[in-house]
Amino acid sequence: MKSSLWDKGFHLFAWGCSLVLVAAVSIILGFLIVKGYHTLAPSLIFGDTPFWEALLLRRQVFDGLFPAMVGTLCLIVLAIVFAIPLGLFTGIFLAEYASPKVKWLFSLVFDILAGIPSIVVGLFGFSITLFLHHCFFDRLYPCLLISALSLAFLVLPYMIRTTQMALENLPMDVRMTAPSLGATKFQNIFYVLLPASLSIIVSGIILSIGRCAEDTAVIMLTGAVATAGIPRSVFASFEALPFYIYYISSQYADHSELMKGYGACLVLIFICMILFVLAHWIKQRLAQKLLYRS
Amino acid sequence: MQTKIKIKNFGFYYNAHQVLKNISMEIVKNTITAVTGPSGQGKSTLLFTLNRLWETMEGARVTGRIEILFGEKFQNIYDPGFRVSTLRRRVGMVFQMPNPLPMSIYKNVVFPLKLKGADKQADTPFRVETALKRCFLWEEVKDRLNEDARTLSGGQQQRLCIARALILNPEVLLLDEPTSSLDDISCKMIEELLVEVKKECTILLVSHYLDQVKRIADTGMRLSQGQMIQEW
Numbered sequence: 120m121k122s123s124l125w126d127k128g129f130h131l132f133a134w135g136c137s138l139v140l141v142a143a144v145s146i147i148l149g150f151l152i153v154k155g156y157h158t159l160a161p162s163l164i165f166g167d168t169p170f171w172e173a174l175l176l177r178r179q180v181f182d183g184l185f186p187a188m189v190g191t192l193c194l195i196v197l198a199i200v201f202a203i204p205l206g207l208f209t210g211i212f213l214a215e216y217a218s219p220k221v222k223w224l225f226s227l228v229f230d231i232l233a234g235i236p237s238i239v240v241g242l243f244g245f246s247i248t249l250f251l252h253h254c255f256f257d258r259l260y261p262c263l264l265i266s267a268l269s270l271a272f273l274v275l276p277y278m279i280r281t282t283q284m285a286l287e288n289l290p291m292d293v294r295m296t297a298p299s300l301g302a303t304k305f306q307n308i309f310y311v312l313l314p315a316s317l318s319i320i321v322s323g324i325i326l327s328i329g330r331c332a333e334d335t336a337v338i339m340l341t342g343a344v345a346t347a348g349i350p351r352s353v354f355a356s357f358e359a360l361p362f363y364i365y366y367i368s369s370q371y372a373d374h375s376e377l378m379k380g381y382g383a384c385l386v387l388i389f390i391c392m393i394l395f396v397l398a399h400w401i402k403q404r405l406a407q408k409l410l411y412r413s
Numbered sequence: 414m415q416t417k418i419k420i421k422n423f424g425f426y427y428n429a430h431q432v433l434k435n436i437s438m439e440i441v442k443n444t445i446t447a448v449t450g451p452s453g454q455g456k457s458t459l460l461f462t463l464n465r466l467w468e469t470m471e472g473a474r475v476t477g478r479i480e481i482l483f484g485e486k487f488q489n490i491y492d493p494g495f496r497v498s499t500l501r502r503r504v505g506m507v508f509q510m511p512n513p514l515p516m517s518i519y520k521n522v523v524f525p526l527k528l529k530g531a532d533k534q535a536d537t538p539f540r541v542e543t544a545l546k547r548c549f550l551w552e553e554v555k556d557r558l559n560e561d562a563r564t565l566s567g568g569q570q571q572r573l574c575i576a577r578a579l580i581l582n583p584e585v586l587l588l589d590e591p592t593s594s595l596d597d598i599s600c601k602m603i604e605e606l607l608v609e610v611k612k613e614c615t616i617l618l619v620s621h622y623l624d625q626v627k628r629i630a631d632t633g634m635r636l637s638q639g640q641m642i643q644e645w
């Protein structure tokens with residue numbers, strides 16, 4: 120009787136915790152939608168500029184989110200492109216090749232890296248830029264490339280750890296199948312272990328996309344500015360949605376400007392959703408290619 | 414009666430624990446040798462020593478010597494110059510739980526050829542068909558070769574795994590309790606196919622079921638406390 124009561128209490132508590140979380144997410148989303156939905160119009164993104172002229176980069180958008188959206192998208196894509204190979208191969212090295220001592224040491228380093236606040240990573244990126252500017256390239260300033268590299272540095276621990284965990288947690292029978300058929304270690308990793316852990320690795324990438332999209336501290340020190348227009352190259356400064364949201368919420372001049380900030384939040388969430396769906400789609404395609412058509 | 418495998422003074426250690434103690438035995442070509450014994454005595458480990466699969470385990474080491482007759486002469490399988498992938502292509506293995514890869518039936522059977530870089534040859538479909546026929550599976554799957562292998566029943570999956578191990582025409586086949594997760598009908602089919610396969614292959618079978626062992630095995634061994642005792 121007592122244990123059954125305990126069971127029910129535990130069940131209820133676990134259910135309640137999940138409910139609190141779902142409620143919190145719903146409240147945040149609901150709040151943003153209520154506050155920002157009426158700003159959702161082409162003018163929020165393109166201002167007074169006709170959208171086709173903005174999309175074709177014929178005319179610059181001054182009072183819309185378009186440059187910040189392009190900046191954010193470039194930033195996420197660049198950071199993820201830098202982080203994926205480095206994270207993936209380091210994760211593979213730790214899971215499959217590293218000796219226990221090396222694994223312990225590297226894991227410690229990556230855990231410390233994961234714990235570094237993003238503002239410190241931003242400061243580090245800024246310092247590196249200053250150093251490079253003074254010593255080697257006097258035309259290098261904080262820019263999209265430095266921001267993307269700093270963000271990649273920030274999300275690397277997630278990539279490494281998820282890849283490593285995904286590979287290490289594969290059951291022994293999956294791990295032994297290909298070697299028992301004559302596979303080399305590389306063949307086993309490439310044909311069996313990576314495809315089998317693909318879905319967890321992609322979830323790490325999705326987590327990283329989210330982190331790249333939302334982080335403000337790193338980019339405000341390494342290249343994001345309030346009005347830069349669309350970045351002309353990776354060496355140019357850029358606008359980004361999280362920085363725009365931070366800037367507008369701390370320095371808005373009137374109510375309508377603050378409302379635009381809410382609109383920007385919705386746009387940022389929407390961009391993240393598109394990227395998540397894209398990552399899932401790539402996962403499906405990649406799994407099918409790796410497993411069925413290769 | 415020609416000897417196929419010679420195991421001499423062989424020991425296996427897992428960290429400080431000695432699992433196999435000074436085992437010496439010979440296995441005759443084209444026979445089924447069954448190894449029985451209580452759980453946790455190292456029966457599966459013994460199989461792992463014949464294709465060096467234990468080398469993926471941390472903290473494991475071996476002593477002694479194992480020689481297998483490949484062609485005309487005996488090859489020390491632990492010779493540093495002898496490639497482990499070559500060994501595993503000649504010594505196939507089937508595990509206790511059916512382990513088809515998450516790909517189509519056809520791709521599963523072709524997989525060892527792909528690893529060898531020989532999956533694009535003209536006779537590949539014929540080899541797949543032959544391997545599946547040897548395992549009495551062809552009639553059941555010939556119209557659904559492109560379906561996911563995991564949609565097959567447990568018994569079919571295990572026969573698929575045996576077909577996959579046989580496609581490279583291994584000279585030795587190691588089976589680790591291959592019927593323990595299957596129903597009686599599937600067990601019977603696998604027993605029948607093993608009796609057929611031994612005509613071209615030397616089989617070492619680990620099994621819990623004494624009646625099964627007595628039905629199909631030519632030689633019965635018992636592994637107890639790390640030592641091998643011949644029962645018949």
